[in-house]
Amino acid sequence: MNKKRTLTYREAISEALVQGMEADSNVFIMGCGVDDEGGIFGTTQDAFKRFGGARVMDAPLAENAIAGIGVGAAVTGMRPVIVHARNDFLLLAMDQIVNHASKWNFMSGGKLDCPLVIRAIVGRGWGQGAQHSQSLQALFSHIPGIKVMLPATAYDAKGLLLSSLRDNQTVISIEHRLLYETKDSVPVEPYFVPFGKGTLKRKGADLTIVAFSFMVKEAMDAAHRLAEEGIEVEIIDPRCSSPLDMDLILESVQKTCRLLVADTGWSSYGISAEVCTRVYGQLFDRLKAPIRRVALPDVPTPCASNLEKEYYPGVDALVDACHILLDNGREGNTTEKLLPAEHARFQGPF
Amino acid sequence: MIDHQWAEKAYTLLVTIRKTEEAIASEYKNQEMRCPVHLSIGQEAIAVGVSMCLGNEDIVFSNHRCHSHYLAKGGNLNAMIAELYGKSTGCVKGLGGSMHLMDDEVGMLGASSIVGGSIPLAVGAGLTLKMREKPHVAVTFFGDGASEEGVFHESMNFAALKKLPVVFVCENNFTATSSPLSSRRPMDNIFRHGEVFGIPGTSVDGNDVVAVYEATRDAVQRIRKGEGPSLIEGKTFRMLKHVGPEIDTSSGVRTQEEWNRWQEKCPVKKFEELCLNEDLLSARETEKIQKRIEMKIDRAFELAKSDPVAQWI
């Protein structure tokens, strides 16, 4: 057993699927292209090679029915994993996810579980445009009866996915494409990251950043830059937007008295708003500055790379927001905005 | 094929559904069943004809008009009435109400009030049965309105592709709330919807329990041979309004003449006549069955009214 072994996020997902399928013969995968050579950016090929088409099955382009078929299979004892190459495609399955998967347990008086896992990837890195790039965690977090996980590291991707494969509720996994090649040390053996338990990514006394998904990585880079100026940022990755680990967030804000929330989705009505509300409700008097948010502006994603670069807030926006929070007299972008390396080095087609 | 025992069971189910629905209709005005009820009076033969082919291991999913499907599948009567009264003894603990009846002990795994919503669930159950190599079947009941939803077509495609043990059963009562079929569809040919997927379809008299039974038996036989799903359309009529206990002939959507015509074709009466004419059941037996059912229903209402109220789970 080599604890220091590193895997990419993509490989960690793939390993979790294989191990989850080994552990439980009820687990199976369905989705468009799960059995092709790409294997959903390399996450389902190993499972397909190992378990074949009977358990890793290609699916027709029928997102709503496939979700409903997943519900029907789940309430009758299977553990389906449905995979979508983009978040955007989930919108065609909203009826089955929101009206059925999330409610069948409740509407059965608690008698039937719906252990369905739906993986969907946020596209970013190569002009994905308005309909291939959305981060839809807020939509699903709004719905009681489903869990929403947003793994930001390879370690969490494996641990959360393995947890989802033995959870009795429907879990939506929002994965981020720019994280797919990021590496982390990932134990070989199966392990389980609990839902609703965040992780402290970095300790710091000056302010707290609660960051989700790819913004965790951006926040870490921002913290690095701020540390050079003597500002120590504490970073929390809640890992799930629902359930949300408020204990960890409150504990940190109690100490730092300043909060910045960073999300990959839009800020309006986003999960960042939920974090703000909950913190204001508990720690209003402790806060030394109004909470700030760094998330997407209220426009769809543009394709042209110059506009894309302006669209996504990154390290610069985070650093600026921290300065404003600390009220140390600096504001606005002074340097030219840079793309994160994961985005800048992305090679097409996708 | 139709013997005394079969007739007794089918008759019991038909009368149970009819009399339960009538009791709900008559009690409903007291405003104690505080949920919308979509009654199935006039449509009983489809639920019964299909269920006569099913056992407890076979799976049923249903829609908002689920009372008949639940009772035909053998769902617990007391728990159903308690559910309508919002009691903790209800089949889903008072959390679902009339549109979400479920009895997992007899394979009735729930009902969706989203039109077409439970069709893929039955297909998913069929996938489970196939993956686990079980010899059972999954049935989805839905109305003519649901046949217009995309998910119906998506579901048939998948079921046919994987040759799943699924029977699609459409209760075509020619109406969706108050929209007649002719204002929603260019043709009256729902049973043909599976053709492009290779799913055989039949259209039967939905008020003839024997015809529905035979069509379902054929569908189940096809499944046993590994040939996959079938689509059955039963043409029928709901005698009451879309929702609630009234009759809607006054609204102008459906005429009194039409209503009278269908009253003549009452599925319960039709089957009772068959039983008496063919000596399958005697008049004494039918009366005895009716009395027994009435007593059970009375008891179910009594219990439901005095049962404890619902609680959060």
Ligand SMILES: Cc1ncc(C[n+]2csc(CCOP(=O)(O)OP(=O)(O)O)c2C)c(N)n1
């Ligand atoms: C998706 C959806 N759209 C609309 C409704 C409102 N609605 C409830 S029942 C119904 C008519 C359904 O007709 P049909 O499927 O033929 O079943 P029937 O009521 O005739 O048994 C409608 C439109 C709904 N429940 N779900």
